[in-house]
Amino acid sequence: LADRVRHPAFLQHVMSAEAAAALIPSGANVGMSGFTGAGYPKAVPQAIATRAKAEHAAGKPYKINVWTGASTAPELDGALAAADALGQRLPFNTDPTCRAKINAGEIDFIDMHLSHVAQHAWFGFLGPMHVAVIEVLGVTADGLLIPSTAVGNNKTWLEVADQVILEVNTKTSARMEGMHDIYYGTAIPPRRVPINMTHADDRIGQPYLRVDPAKVIAVVETHQGDRDNVFATPDENSNKIASYIIDFLAHEMKMGRLPKEMLPIQSGVGNVANAVLAGLLHGPFENLLGFTEVLQDGMLDLLRAGKMGKASATAISLSRSAYEDFEKNIDFYRERIILRPQEISNHPELVRRLGIIAMNSMIEADIYGNINSTHLMGTGMMNGIGGSGDFARNGYLSFFVTPSVAKHGAISCIVPMVSHVDHTEHDTQIIVTEQGLADLRGLAPRQRAQVIIDRCAHPDFRPQLQDYFDRARQQGPQHTPHILGEALSWHERFVKTGNMRPA
Numbered sequence: 001l002a003d004r005v006r007h008p009a010f011l012q013h014v015m016s017a018e019a020a021a022a023l024i025p026s027g028a029n030v031g032m033s034g035f036t037g038a039g040y041p042k043a044v045p046q047a048i049a050t051r052a053k054a055e056h057a058a059g060k061p062y063k064i065n066v067w068t069g070a071s072t073a074p075e076l077d078g079a080l081a082a083a084d085a086l087g088q089r090l091p092f093n094t095d096p097t098c099r100a101k102i103n104a105g106e107i108d109f110i111d112m113h114l115s116h117v118a119q120h121a122w123f124g125f126l127g128p129m130h131v132a133v134i135e136v137l138g139v140t141a142d143g144l145l146i147p148s149t150a151v152g153n154n155k156t157w158l159e160v161a162d163q164v165i166l167e168v169n170t171k172t173s174a175r176m177e178g179m180h181d182i183y184y185g186t187a188i189p190p191r192r193v194p195i196n197m198t199h200a201d202d203r204i205g206q207p208y209l210r211v212d213p214a215k216v217i218a219v220v221e222t223h224q225g226d227r228d229n230v231f232a233t234p235d236e237n238s239n240k241i242a243s244y245i246i247d248f249l250a251h252e253m254k255m256g257r258l259p260k261e262m263l264p265i266q267s268g269v270g271n272v273a274n275a276v277l278a279g280l281l282h283g284p285f286e287n288l289l290g291f292t293e294v295l296q297d298g299m300l301d302l303l304r305a306g307k308m309g310k311a312s313a314t315a316i317s318l319s320r321s322a323y324e325d326f327e328k329n330i331d332f333y334r335e336r337i338i339l340r341p342q343e344i345s346n347h348p349e350l351v352r353r354l355g356i357i358a359m360n361s362m363i364e365a366d367i368y369g370n371i372n373s374t375h376l377m378g379t380g381m382m383n384g385i386g387g388s389g390d391f392a393r394n395g396y397l398s399f400f401v402t403p404s405v406a407k408h409g410a411i412s413c414i415v416p417m418v419s420h421v422d423h424t425e426h427d428t429q430i431i432v433t434e435q436g437l438a439d440l441r442g443l444a445p446r447q448r449a450q451v452i453i454d455r456c457a458h459p460d461f462r463p464q465l466q467d468y469f470d471r472a473r474q475q476g477p478q479h480t481p482h483i484l485g486e487a488l489s490w491h492e493r494f495v496k497t498g499n500m501r502p503a
């Protein structure tokens with residue numbers, strides 16, 4: 001540990017994870033590092049979970065509120081949820097145990113745009129932060145912190161927390177030093193200034209996080225890598241979606257609506273997103289730039305192949321084999337990867353200025369282009385809106401993608417009315433399913449509906465959607481025709497019968 005912690009003031013506070021967990025009282029608001037299974041603390045959350053179970057066994061209450069960058073892993077959300085140690089949780093979660101408790105009403109989950117979280121913390125909208133638990137790769141001789149595989153909200157947590165616990169990960173290579181770009185120019189209105197970035201690969205900050213050493217109450221060693229992010233080989237549907245997007249981009253370039261040098265790409269998480277990136281590997285575009293929140297295997301492949309010059313993100317979330325390649329070739333990747341705080345990687349000002357091409361998965365879309373990214377049948381939380389809203393609303397082009405059906409064809413992902421709205425029709429430009437691509441730019445609602453039904457709906461559901469739309473229009477003149485009593489009947493039918501199709 002002394003190799004990694006090169007400042008004496010920090011070495012004084014070295015202790016076990018259990019001793020550090022004992023410093024966090026029940027009811028505390030705790031900011032933790034972590035973004036999509038990367039850079040999350042591993043030892044302290046598990047020790048908190050053990051402590052919570054012991055307190056509960058002794059008949060005492062113990063719960064904390066946990067704020068992170070985005071999703072974490074079983075060692076954090078899984079362990080704390082299983083121990084009933086989570087009161088409030090924000091802003092994003094993918095852990096199944098935590099999801100089940102959120103949907104059982106046992107955890108108060110707050111689903112937020114990821115670019116909003118840091119500023120809402122500074123504004124005081126979320127209340128005080130008592131403790132921050134942050135994974136770092138080391139402390140320099142000057143007392144600066146070497147960030148880990150995710151930057152997320154760490155800069156803000158270190159600033160706003162009363163006390164700080166550092167988890168020093170001695171497994172993850174400290175040779176990541178220099179890859180990060182931590183911007184310290186953000187201020188609270190009315191003193192805000194423009195963010196001085198005009199290219200996706202500009203560096204505008206410094207490679208280290210700062211912390212006031214007087215706030216550091218514990219330094220805990222951990223020696224465990226990030227969660228292994230497993231990706232399925234792209235299936236036929238994902239490959240079709242990817243090919244429609246790539247053909248569309250090539251067409252837009254030909255028509256002069258997309259600059260020849262191509263615009264920076266944001267890609268959401270998941271298998272379809274990886275398939276699009278895999279498609280770009282063999283596509284016609286060169287010198288690509290990534291401006292995204294999570295760097296997954298697909299972008300690493302593009303960098304290695306020289307198709308993508310640089311990639312900016314807030315986290316790297318890789319499969320085991322991709323991580324091994326990353327570590328082995330870290331000098332190559334350090335020249336090409338920039339990891340920033342999520343308030344910068346997802347900043348609406350930058351997304352709009354840089355002209356980002358945003359590609360995100362969804363749960364369902366309605367015939368007018370409203371998008372549900374978060375809720376199953378309108379009531380159950382899946383993961384959260386994540387960064388999709390930051391990019392979709394402000395991007396130059398914004399795609400939403402999904403297979404046209406779910407649950408082996410029992411659910412149509414194109415419905416008369418979405419059961420929950422995350423992105424309104426105004427934020428949706430292009431919808432893509434394995435059936436085809438609907439370009440909604442410049443279309444009014446009734447035109448949009450016909451294009452979405454024709455191009456994106458599954459043939460099994462297309463006549464049913466057409467019938468709904470036709471009958472809605474027959475009701476008389478309306479701007480956005482709907483039959484209100486029937487608009488959510490497809491979801492209701494699925495909840496009752498397990499199928500959206502009429503019996």
Ligand code: 0RQ
Pocket residue numbers: 036070071092114267268269270271272293294360361362363364373374376377382383384385386387388405406407411412413
């Ligand atoms: O459930 O596993 O029980 O069958 O929803 O669906 O097909 O595995 O989808 O992994 O690509 O995730 C939108 C959730 C898609 C994700 C979402 C059921 C389906 C399955 C998951 P089962 P898939 P993916 C950058 C951008 C929001 C955040 C975001 C997400 C489960 O992409 O969380 O965009 N996005 N961030 O069966 C009911 C439907 C359904 C349905 C699928 N219409 N109705 N259930 N399912 N369609 C990253 C970050 O922000 C960090």
